[in-house]
Amino acid sequence: MKYRREASLLILVAVLSLLATLFDGSFVRDNTLDILINSIPTMIISCGVMLVIITGEIDISVGSLLGLLAAILALLCSTVSPGLGIHPYLAIPIVLTIGTLIGLGTGCLVVYGRVPSIIATLGLLIALDGAQDWLMGGGDIKHFPQQLRNLGTGTKLPINLIFTILVVVATGLLCRKTALGRRIYAVGSNRSAARLAGISEAKIKLFVFALTGLLTAMAATLWVAKLGNVSTSTGAGLELKVVTCVVVGGIAIRGGRGRLLGVVLAVILITMIRTVLNFMDLGSEAVKWQRAIEGVMILVAVTSDHFSQRQQSGGSS
């Protein structure tokens, strides 16, 4: 069945919702919107990282990159020293540009420097984390102009969510409806064949890395807008969460295969685990095991698929 993965993710989401509903009857009604909003940074970045993984590369620098970009935006916008108090509509494009350029730089390291992407982005993960701390200097940065905060806290209309949906839809269209999207898959599926078909592997890869940079900058903007606070720990560990979501969503780690829908469901699933556990009466002792429980669930999600796949395809080549 073609949509096996999506179906099982959907079932898991339903099971978790049901479980939570046992503890709180109005769980679904009260939490759906919040879970979606809380998933925004992961969701946006996952769209980019998914494309990177489809081309057969990986980007594990997004956590540090988000932190650095959030710090830059905070310094540009914050109305209190050391912030420069620049108008957000000016600052946001600057941050988006920086994000795209860093993404492009990563792409250049991978494509022209021929550094394996996992190593290039590991190096960046470490270095950009340092750069973020360096830039932040003292402590948290708060005091953002209302125009910026409105992007994240519009109570009537969740602008950030609408924007995220637009990003997801655009990514979906890119994958399915454009030549570029099909070429991204083609490069990941068989790079030498892609070359022979006249596709420039270099351009495609530069594009996906740059796009990931841009999307990370967007996520950073919405992050700052929503939480109104940037600290040195902003973004830490996000890269692992994103890669986990992309993989659980059914994107083959070797490239070429997987659909956006699965990733979207996986992001929702992994975001809601925390909320569901919060709503179950875990008791004060069990709460300490929350991270372990999440870990086990992710391990099961990552491996269970291999059980079923093995049975399906047997041992054929």
Place this chain on the structure above:
Amino acid sequence: MNRTPDPIITIESVSKSYGGVEALSEICVDILPGEVHGLCGENGAGKSTLIKCLTGVIPPETGKITVDGTPLRHGDIHAAELAGIAVIYQESTAFLDLDLVDNLFVGREIKKFGWLDRRAMEKRALAVMQRLDFTLDLHTPLREFSIAQRQMVEMARACLRDCRLLIMDEPTASLSSRETKTLLGLVTQLRAAGVSVLYVSHRLEEIFQLCDRVTVFRDGKLVATTPIEQLNRDQLIGQMVGREVDVLTRHKEHTERTDKIRAKITGLCSRGRFSKISFEVRSGEILGIGGLVGAGRSELARAIFGVDRYDDGEIQIDGITLKKGSIQSAIEAGIAMVPEDRQHQGLILPMSVSENLSLTILAELTKYRLLHHDREAERVQSLMQHLAVKAANAKMEAASLSGGNQQKVVLGKWLATKPKLLILDEPTRGVDVAAKAEIHRLIRDLTEAGMATLIMTSDLPELITLSDRIEVMCEGEIAGQLEGGTATEEQVMRLAFPRGEAQRT
């Protein structure tokens, strides 16, 4: 036949060298419109390099290529494509994760307002399949198609490009006879439509059946371009190797065939792959397994060697039953296998010749569990001499050897284990004529020394001349037995085709 004097493509004194070695030197060939132009030569003769120059994958160093009188921009894939040059490569260029429509159009998508026009692409895909007389589902990922079906998609892809010149590089290497027939029919059809075809193949029968003229390369140099009527088989081979070779010696009756049963397979079944397979191989005997591609030959070979598990049945070597699905126990029992895919399964290309050769006998080369480097060098040296592997030294990367020599290394690493049963899956695919003859001779010598050999091959002359006995498989079952040497290709084919279809052909 409509013969216009002006060639559509002229190749004038094209040269190309890699690291000081001339791959092509001063090549001049012209291709006429509507002709099937054969291109022959041993591996490493420069055929692939010429193809790469023509398609713009690499630029030639000197010389020029003109299409209809206009020079082609060198090293530009798009320019070659625009000029109407399309190619079907030897190794599959399919995107296994993409569906048929995407495979046909990737790189040349049809767009409407910047978006993909899926409907238009589907329509054209159907049209081209109709023209080529086959039907496949448009939305199935190619992974789920057979190799032959993937090859058909490649054909369709080339046809879609409205090409003037279609280059086919060993298109039938992995096709069964029936599929080959379909494909050859297709080539004829293309010729009738005025498309020129540059046809590269090691299978001389196809060259004679199909081509109008044949160009032969040897060591990067042009030997001759000859109209096919002026050539016979031996002359063509002579042009290729520079001497007359007794390619496929007629089968000699083995006088020393013993009665000792080496391998006994009883009732082997694997769901969806093959069922009820039973046969015996005696020491000193070559048993050929014939059949169409997809008949289950390779799957059977993999099961015997323990690569895949099987559902039912038993494999015995010298009376000892093997463990299911364990390569290690198969090797311990004395089975060796030269797999189908030399580059991915047979060899570890980035490792040295020496490391490849000793990979199967590491246990023998250890002392106090440590590898004994001198002993390793000794063994490797003697193996290389025995097999006449042409390599500068044993430390060379296996990747730098020619196809024939690579295959000798694969053979060598298994002969080193002194196997009781040697399984060969397509042992001479993509191997040039001279190396092929050497490999055949080697197989025969070894078998006469008491080994049992099981050979799976799509190459019918090879199957018939090499085997003592032949089992023909059809749709996963054994359809019948034939005697080697005396069987005819027709007999094999009759057994190989599923019932009902045989009458039709």
Place this chain on the structure above:
Amino acid sequence: MNKWLSLIGLSLASLLITGCSGSDSERDDGTSTRPNSDRITIALLPKLKGIAYFTSCAEGAQQAADELDNVELIYNGPTTASADKQAQMIDKWRLQGVDVIAVAANDPAVLSESLKKAQDAGITVITWDADAQAEDRSFFVNQATAEAIGGGMVDTMANDLGGPDAVGEVAIISATATAANQNEWMKHMETRLQSYPNLKLVATKFPGEDQNAAFQDSQDLIKKHPNLKGIFGISSVSFPGAAEAVKQAGKTGEILVTGLSTPNDMQPYVKGGEVKTVVLWNTQDLGYLTVYAAAAIRSGELQPGATEFTAGRLGKKQVSGDQILLGDILLFTTENIDQFDF
């Protein structure tokens, strides 16, 4: 040949990188690691760098160092609250031969070995902000004990909710489940909560250092416990996270958030009404006092058994046993928060 060229190239590149950043950092905090006989080098180690709390401590410390013209101040700390990294830094400072090491201990047990070695090497070890094991240091600059902090937060919350008879459910949002300081505080908070029989602790969450998780946990708590009246955000990540969640849930005024923070950092939420009272002490003074104490101990001016000593602009400070007391906990509310700038 080109290998050696490349080597030279790379070494130049690395020189360049390190060189550039070097000049930069020296300009920034003017540190120099050269020992000097008549000068005192004081190494000030926070629990972690990069949060406002410790940065303002460092500012105070720098003021003191500037006033005392024989003091050179080194300020460095780990980027996460890691005791292991702190121990590494202490070891390095010992080897570099600083005169005083002042530590805000992330974990007494982990640091014990390094501190002992430092003392053996003749270095004066004091603690500030968070104490180490008593035998591993000479004095503790005590702004507040864990008991005072934990109890203070509970008292503040109870007070804001209506005094000793405060009624309602409260929750704690901590850092990781293994964060030593937070665990210590929580122990005392739970004890103190017993004296408010109508305040019920309904949940404790451990979002780690993840801002988004802290926000999410607070959000879920608010929904899950409709009678929730107060949230203790006891880490630098969870305090603003909880306040923001209350604000966005539209529960401003209904649910109060409290915790430890510098006034500048939480000022928007105090003004906004999500936070009624922020508990803290004067962090700049803490850093200032620490440096004065360090200098005084090193020069022999302050010795065990003393009952007070003079710390610059802070005047006379009380010494009780081996503890130097900073003074009272400060409570920042909307009335007084603008008077403080740190």
Place this chain on the structure above:
Amino acid sequence: MKKFAYELFLLGLIGVVFAIAAILDPRFLSKNVQLELSSEIWELGLLTLGMTLVIITAGIDLSVGSAMGLCSVSLGLCMHANLPTWLCALACLVTGLTAGALNGSLVAFMKVHPLLVTLATYGMYRGFAEGLQSATTNAPVDASEGIKSLAAGTFPLVPLLFAALTVWTAILLGRTAAGRGLYAIGHNEEAARFSGIPIAKLKFWIYTYTGLLAGLAAISYSARRSATAEAGMVIELDVISAVVIGGTSIEGGRGRIAGTLLGVLLIHETRQFVDWYWQRSELTLIVIGTLLILAVLGHRFLFAQNPKTR
């Protein structure tokens, strides 16, 4: 000598670090300082031994640091219960072995991509470590005298053990059938399988070995500091960086223990000196990250063995 060109290059880089140190602050180079700072190197070194094997097979183990944390906590629990020293150490090693074996069996027998397995266990082991610690002792446990004298006493047991394991691992890799098999797997797993290399077995054992090393590293760490769930936090980044800087190809098939040792030394000296001289934790991160990228770039452009192949 050509064979060891890259190792020479690394030595040169270490020389550069020393040269910079000599100019800026010669005290850093004194025997005493180097000896004292070396206590940090053993855990990193131990873990890289296993990681080198894993990366040579084109695998990766992100969970080593978390496994080390889990081992440290289990050691702490045993010490807390006043169990005899040998039993504590054994429990710690068994925990590591088990964690490694879980990774190993998922990678080798279930054939899940190692990145996915260890990405999941990375969070899981750390989660268990934190859960276990906070549910039981709720604080780090001081190393017992037994463990201290074992791993941090006057007798340099850990360095000697590290030296022995290094020699053993190097021999395993360079001079045994298993080692040859690991390289074969890294280059071309399919062909290795067809050559009768026991792939699943080898993979299982190298992940398990890495787990065991995490246990050893945890004992060493706990003896120096204390038994805590914090042990090994983010050490996996340094471990992978050191192995890759040491010339092991992340794509598999290439790498040597000698290179790894130099990689460890280079990372260690760089980190220590930047920390030592500039006293800015964030600068250290920037330098290490840049070093990793530069080293791989250097390897690509200066030592690519066959420029003809892609």
